[in-house]
Amino acid sequence: xxxxxxxxPDSVANQIAAGEVVQRPASAVKELLENSIDAGAKEITLNxxxxxRTLIQVIDNGAGMSPADARLCFERHATSKISxxxxxxxxxxxxxxxxxLASIAAIAQVELKSRRDADDxxxxxxxxxxxxxxxxxxxxxxxxxxxxxxLYFNTPARRNFLKSDPVExxxxxxxxQRVAMVYPHIAFxxxxxxKTVFQLNPGSLKQRLVQVFGTSLNQKLVTVEESxxxxxxxxxxxxxxYARKVRxxxxxxxxxxxxxxxxxxxxxxxxxxELIQDDSHPIYFLYLDIExxxxxxxxxxxxTEVKLLDEKHIYSILKAAVRRAIGRHNLTPAIDFxxxxxxxxxxxxxxxxINPPVIKVDQDYNPFNTSTIRPPETRFRIKPNTEGWEKxxxxxxxxxxxxxxxxxxxxxxESNSDSVSDKHILCIMGAFVVTSVRSGLMLIDIKxxxxxxxxxxxxxxISLGNGTSQQELFPDQIHLSPQNALIVKxxxxxxxxxxxxxxxxGELSYVVHGTPSGLENQDIPAQIEALLENYKNxxxxxxxxxxxxxxxxxxKNSANTLNPRQDEELKxxxxxxxxxxxxxxxxxxxxxxxxxxxxxIKELLR
Ligand code: ADP
Ligand code: MG
Numbered sequence: 198x199x200x201x202x203x204x205x206p207d208s209v210a211n212q213i214a215a216g217e218v219v220q221r222p223a224s225a226v227k228e229l230l231e232n233s234i235d236a237g238a239k240e241i242t243l244n245x246x247x248x249x250r251t252l253i254q255v256i257d258n259g260a261g262m263s264p265a266d267a268r269l270c271f272e273r274h275a276t277s278k279i280s281x282x283x284x285x286x287x288x289x290x291x292x293x294x295x296x297x298l299a300s301i302a303a304i305a306q307v308e309l310k311s312r313r314d315a316d317d318x319x320x321x322x323x324x325x326x327x328x329x330x331x332x333x334x335x336x337x338x339x340x341x342x343x344x345x346x347x348l349y350f351n352t353p354a355r356r357n358f359l360k361s362d363p364v365e366x367x368x369x370x371x372x373x374q375r376v377a378m379v380y381p382h383i384a385f386x387x388x389x390x391x392k393t394v395f396q397l398n399p400g401s402l403k404q405r406l407v408q409v410f411g412t413s414l415n416q417k418l419v420t421v422e423e424s425x426x427x428x429x430x431x432x433x434x435x436x437x438x439y440a441r442k443v444r445x446x447x448x449x450x451x452x453x454x455x456x457x458x459x460x461x462x463x464x465x466x467x468x469x470x471e472l473i474q475d476d477s478h479p480i481y482f483l484y485l486d487i488e489x490x491x492x493x494x495x496x497x498x499x500x501t502e503v504k505l506l507d508e509k510h511i512y513s514i515l516k517a518a519v520r521r522a523i524g525r526h527n528l529t530p531a532i533d534f535x536x537x538x539x540x541x542x543x544x545x546x547x548x549x550x551i552n553p554p555v556i557k558v559d560q561d562y563n564p565f566n567t568s569t570i571r572p573p574e575t576r577f578r579i580k581p582n583t584e585g586w587e588k589x590x591x592x593x594x595x596x597x598x599x600x601x602x603x604x605x606x607x608x609x610x611e612s613n614s615d616s617v618s619d620k621h622i623l624c625i626m627g628a629f630v631v632t633s634v635r636s637g638l639m640l641i642d643i644k645x646x647x648x649x650x651x652x653x654x655x656x657x658x659i660s661l662g663n664g665t666s667q668q669e670l671f672p673d674q675i676h677l678s679p680q681n682a683l684i685v686k687x688x689x690x691x692x693x694x695x696x697x698x699x700x701x702x703g704e705l706s707y708v709v710h711g712t713p714s715g716l717e718n719q720d721i722p723a724q725i726e727a728l729l730e731n732y733k734n735x736x737x738x739x740x741x742x743x744x745x746x747x748x749x750x751x752x753k754n755s756a757n758t759l760n761p762r763q764d765e766e767l768k769x770x771x772x773x774x775x776x777x778x779x780x781x782x783x784x785x786x787x788x789x790x791x792x793x794x795x796x797x798i799k800e801l802l803r
C-alpha cells in the first residue's frame with residue numbers, strides 16, 4: 198500500500214484561507230485599507246469598479262516596500278508585524294496574521310506598485326492565482342498601490358454567491374466608513390465607477406463623523422469622555438430627542454477597530470431609559486481604549502466580536518459616562534444656538550431684491566370634493582376582500598347584510614359576507630386587537646398587520662408606478678450622507694413610484710414636495726432616514742428584489758409611526774388586513790393572527 202496523505206500545494210491552501218479572509222469584496226477593501234494605515238499613510242484612495250468585481254484599488258502614501266518585501270508580502274504568514282506568538286497579545290496594528298495579501302492574490306489578478314521614500318525606483322509585481330507573473334523595477338509614487346482585479350476569477354462558485362451590486366457597494370462603503378471613522382487625521386477618498394463618493398479631509402473626530410454621515414448629524418451629538426484605569430472612553434452619543442424607532446448609527450470601536458459589543462450596547466441603551474421611548478434607539482459612536490491583555494483576543498482577523506475580561510466594570514463605567522453626557526446636555530441644551538438654521542439666514546446685501554418664497558399649491562384642490570380628500574382612516578382602506586373573512590366570521594346567527602357602503606364592499610358579497618364593522622372589537626395596550634369569531638377569540642397584532650397591509654399596497658404601487666402622494670405645502674429639504682445619497686439615487690424611480698415627490702439638489706440634498714399617502718404628517722427628514730435605514734437592513738435579505746425591500750422598508754416605517762386606536766381605524770385595519778393576499782403573516786415573518794378556540798381558552802384557564 199502506498200501512502201496517501203499529501204501536503205496541499207500553497208496555492209490551494211491560500212484559496213482555502215481566502216474563503217475566510219475574503220468573504221466578499223468588502224473584506225478585501227478592509228484588509229487593504231488597514232494595511233495602508235499600518236504603513237503610516239496620510240492619504241488613502243479607494244477606487245472601486247463594479248462593486249469590487251472588476252477592480253478594488255487602494256493607493257496610499259505610506260512607507261512603501263523594498264523589492265524583496267514586495268515579493269514576500271504575498272507569501273502566507275508573511276508579516277512585518279509579529280515575530281513571536283507572544284506578540285499577538287500586545288498587537289496594536291490592525292492585521293496580524295500575514296494572510297490577507299496571500300489570500301487575495303490566490304483568488305484575483307493583483308498588481309502591486311510600491312516605492313519607499315529613499316528608493317529611486319519602485320517595484321511592480323503582477324500575481325495571479327498565487328502565481329507571480331512578473332516583477333519589474335518601475336517609476337512610481339512613494340507609497341503603495343494595490344489593484345485587485347477580477348476577484349474570484351478562479352473560484353466561480355464564490356463569485357456567484359455575491360449579492361447585487363448595490364448590496365456589495367453598501368458593504369464596501371460600510372467598511373470604508375468604519376476605517377475612516379477611526380482616523381480623522383488621515384485623508385480618505387473613495388471613487389466608485391469613476392465618481393468620487395467620499396472625499397474626507399483631515400479634521401476633528403466630529404468633523405469626520407459629519408462628513409461621513411451628513412451634515413444633519415452635527416446638531417445631534419453630545420460628547421462622551423471618561424478615563425479610568427481599565428478603560429478610556431471617548432466619542433459621541435446622539436441627544437435623546439434624536440432617538441429613532443429604527444436603529445441608526447451605532448458604532449463601537451475598541452483600540453481603533455470596529456467591533457460589535459452587544460453587552461456594551463445594552464449599557465448605552467439602558468443609560469437612555471426613561472429619556473426615550475422603549476422601542477427607540479439612540480445614536481452612538483463610542484471609542485474604547487482597553488489594555489490589549491484585558492481583551493480575550495480573537496485571533497480570527499475578520500471577526501468583529503471580542504470578549505472583554507473586565508466586562509462588568511466596563512459596563513458600569515460606560516453607562517455612567519453616557520448618563521453624565523446626557524445630563525450635561527440637558528443642563529445646557531440652549532448652547533446649540535449656532536446650529537439653529539434660523540440664525541444662519543444671510544443678511545441681504547443692500548440693493549438686493551428679495552423674491553418672496555413661492556408656494557406651489559394644487560389649484561384643483563377642492564376640500565369639498567370627496568374624491569380628493571381622504572379621511573384619516575382611509576389609510577387602511579383597501580377594498581376588503583370579504584372572502585378572507587368568511588372563514589372566521591360565519592357566526593351562526595350572522596345577519597348577512599352588506600349594508601355598510603362606506604366599506605366599498607365589492608360585488609361578490611351577496612353570500613355570507615360579514616364586515617368587521619358590526620362587531621365588537623377591543624384594542625389592548627395599543628398593540629393588539631381582540632374580537633370574537635365563530636371558532637373563538639381572534640387576536641391580531643396591530644403592528645404586523647399594518648406592516649402586511651402597507652407592504653402589499655406599497656409593493657403594488659412601486660411595481661405599477663401609481664403610488665399617490667400627499668403634497669407638502671412647505672417642501673422639505675433633506676441632506677443625506679454619501680452612502681444614503683447613493684441609495685436614494687439608485688432607488689429614485691422606485692421612490693417616485695411609491696409616492697415620494699423629490700428632486701435632487703446637488704449630490705447630497707433633495708427637496709421633497711410630497712410623501713406617499715399614508716405617510717403624511719411625519720417629519721420628512723426623519724421619515725426618509727428611517728426608510729433608508731430599514732432598507733439597508735433589509736437589502737441583504739431581499740437580495741436582488743429591490744422593490745420588495747423598499748416596500749417592506751416603507752411598511753416598517755408606517756408600522757412604527759401609525760397608531761390606530763379609534764374603533765373606526767381599527768375596523769378599517771382589520772378589513773384591509775383580510776383584503777391582503779397573505780393576511781396571516783407579516784412580511785418579516787411574524788404571525789399576525791391567532792385564533793384561540795374554546796379548547797385553548799379552557800386550557801389557558803386551567
Ligand atoms: P499583515 O497585515 O497581517 O502583516 P498582510 O498580508 O496584510 O499581512 O500584509 C503582509 C505584509 O505586507 C505586511 O506585514 C506589510 O509589511 C506589507 N504591506 C502590506 N500592505 C502594505 C502597504 N500598503 N504598505 C506597506 N507595506 C505593506
Ligand atoms: Mg494586513
